[in-house]
Amino acid sequence: MNKTITGQAWIFGDDVDTDVIIPARYLVTDDPKELGAHCMEGIDPGFPKTFPKGDILVAGENFGCGSSREHAPLALLGAGCGCVIAASFARIFYRNAFNVGLPIFECPEAAKGIRKGDDVEVRPAEGRILNLATGEAWTFPPFADFLQDLLDSGGLVPWVSRELEKRRASS
Amino acid sequence: MSRTLASAIIASHTDQKAATGEICRVRVDFAFANDITGPPAARAFRKMGAETVFDKTRCALLPDHFTPNKDIAAATQTKEGREFALEQGMLYWEQGRVGIEHTFLPEQGLILPGEVVVGADSHTCTGGTLGAFATGMGSTDLAGAWALGETWLRVPETVRVVFTGRRRAWIGGKDLVLALLGKIGVQGARYKALQFEGPAVEDLPMDDRFTISNMAVETGAKTGLFVPDERILSYARKRAARDFSPLYPDEGASCAETVEIDLEELRPLVALPHSPAKVKPAAKCDDEPIHQVFIGSCTNGRLRDLEQAALLLKGGQVHPEVRLVVIPASCEVYKAALENGYIKTFIEAGASVCTPTCGPCLGGHMGILAPGERCVSTSNRNFVGRMGHPESEVILAGPLVAAASALKGRIADPREVLSETDLSSLEVKDDE
Numbered sequence: 001m002n003k004t005i006t007g008q009a010w011i012f013g014d015d016v017d018t019d020v021i022i023p024a025r026y027l028v029t030d031d032p033k034e035l036g037a038h039c040m041e042g043i044d045p046g047f048p049k050t051f052p053k054g055d056i057l058v059a060g061e062n063f064g065c066g067s068s069r070e071h072a073p074l075a076l077l078g079a080g081c082g083c084v085i086a087a088s089f090a091r092i093f094y095r096n097a098f099n100v101g102l103p104i105f106e107c108p109e110a111a112k113g114i115r116k117g118d119d120v121e122v123r124p125a126e127g128r129i130l131n132l133a134t135g136e137a138w139t140f141p142p143f144a145d146f147l148q149d150l151l152d153s154g155g156l157v158p159w160v161s162r163e164l165e166k167r168r169a170s171s
Numbered sequence: 172m173s174r175t176l177a178s179a180i181i182a183s184h185t186d187q188k189a190a191t192g193e194i195c196r197v198r199v200d201f202a203f204a205n206d207i208t209g210p211p212a213a214r215a216f217r218k219m220g221a222e223t224v225f226d227k228t229r230c231a232l233l234p235d236h237f238t239p240n241k242d243i244a245a246a247t248q249t250k251e252g253r254e255f256a257l258e259q260g261m262l263y264w265e266q267g268r269v270g271i272e273h274t275f276l277p278e279q280g281l282i283l284p285g286e287v288v289v290g291a292d293s294h295t296c297t298g299g300t301l302g303a304f305a306t307g308m309g310s311t312d313l314a315g316a317w318a319l320g321e322t323w324l325r326v327p328e329t330v331r332v333v334f335t336g337r338r339r340a341w342i343g344g345k346d347l348v349l350a351l352l353g354k355i356g357v358q359g360a361r362y363k364a365l366q367f368e369g370p371a372v373e374d375l376p377m378d379d380r381f382t383i384s385n386m387a388v389e390t391g392a393k394t395g396l397f398v399p400d401e402r403i404l405s406y407a408r409k410r411a412a413r414d415f416s417p418l419y420p421d422e423g424a425s426c427a428e429t430v431e432i433d434l435e436e437l438r439p440l441v442a443l444p445h446s447p448a449k450v451k452p453a454a455k456c457d458d459e460p461i462h463q464v465f466i467g468s469c470t471n472g473r474l475r476d477l478e479q480a481a482l483l484l485k486g487g488q489v490h491p492e493v494r495l496v497v498i499p500a501s502c503e504v505y506k507a508a509l510e511n512g513y514i515k516t517f518i519e520a521g522a523s524v525c526t527p528t529c530g531p532c533l534g535g536h537m538g539i540l541a542p543g544e545r546c547v548s549t550s551n552r553n554f555v556g557r558m559g560h561p562e563s564e565v566i567l568a569g570p571l572v573a574a575a576s577a578l579k580g581r582i583a584d585p586r587e588v589l590s591e592t593d594l595s596s597l598e599v600k601d602d603e
Contacts, residue, residue: 015357015446019554024533028237028244030211030310042556062358062391066552067533068293070211070309090391091362092293096309146194146323160219160315 002151005103005122007055007082009114012043014060018067018093022075035071036078053080056122058114060086064093073102083122085129087111098147099156105129110138175329176396176420177364180304183418184287189326197324200286202316203231205272206238206245208291208309209252215314224259225320228413231262231281233272236529241536270501270527273297273385273469278503280410284399284417289316294469294551296392299384300377301407302399302417307388327364327393328427330355334369336435340597341585343479344379345471345549345569347372348386349440350432353450361391363427366420368398371434374599377406378475385470386551389447439584441547442567445555453572456582463494463546464577466570468532471549472500474507476570479597481513483574483588484520490580495522496538498530534558547576
């Protein structure tokens, strides 16, 4: 999540739920590509076919509300989403995005200021979001220490592996 | 430090201070997944290099969403989960002996007061009824809990929800939680815990309480806790699969907010498409025809829900242009409903009754909607495409409104079918 991300903005509103990100009828696989082919279908049926790899989703409050399905961030990754910027995230989606490696940034000001099609650059290491179209820039606070440790470990899977190793070594 | 119930439970499960907002490593008492979230959790578990779950008696996998398997892909997925559960020797129940996870696990005494419970399903918050910090997470998080017996949680702020006023016999848990959603909205408690209290819920039956905690996540909350009282403790003691120690909030613990819901004037409610917070009295809705009614789910598929629906449907006939689908939420509920004659009432009224499953609630199977169809459903979400085609509509309601609507062919208040005097037979009895 520390790499600079650049892409055009696709704008969504408040309360984008996991049922529109990926409807439950597709939850018979967790392959990101297969899920990505149906991503955001509920809001915009053409989304999976027209969304270019690397572009950025910008949304309002409570992005990813609803179900705990990890398939939602996986579908966004499979669709080629570079990152999601939102005013706020629903809590389970927030955890899931960390765990599957979908970069997400909570920044209400950027979520409000970015318009459809704006070229946006996110510099996670600096905590900055730049609107290349308008020259505006916003900052977001660093992740909590524990979450940064998770990120530095490469995500929850390697973090748990490390914890298991520690336990084995001490027993 | 003066603590809310959520904070007290986390503090008792961590070596950290557990100050509000602090991220803590928390010991987990029980961790479960279902047929959809279990297989990815099993794969993440293996990728973590884990060999055995932290405690076989505290880890479970339940086939409930697409089961009995709706198609080959679901069957393959269910098989993968089953094989993992059997290989691990963890808790697993086969179809016909199980139920929807959030109904079945409390019945089995596997979610208990004072515990931290995590489940790979957002409605895990249902367990908050027992005074447990029960919360949903994704498959990878759940795999971590299976491997380590711990997880990370940020100690949430608490929103106290105080129910006051006289609760009429025809007002149930669904009306209470919809009233809350109407007031605070779908993100009114985001990242927070709800704590339900007040004189109007003191005699509220367990089944209604489960409905309220179930929809805590619809407000954005991590969990929705009831403070253990005699009703909760007696339910837990009768069923407990292990010892437990209930916890309580400190008097005067500081909360982010207190929300009061007055039940005095509350009428039976619905939530209109496409938000659980788009709340309106059933009696004030339009006369547009509905095509399906679904009574079931982890929200309202328990015995008291079926008792209420049966009271309205007894001797009546479902509207000729409406399909009524009734799905008891667990085998225990199904059997009791059969013994009490409710199932016979449903079938005689023209309903289809199915075996316990989440089924149509999440658009899985057993009642999917076509474009343009409207369904009154006792479930918890009415998002776009939730129960089928993106152009179908879901109206959320409690079992009384659902049954009345099935009879009338449109959204209806139960008092259109039975008088307030007849409905008063639903008053809470001492043995409930």
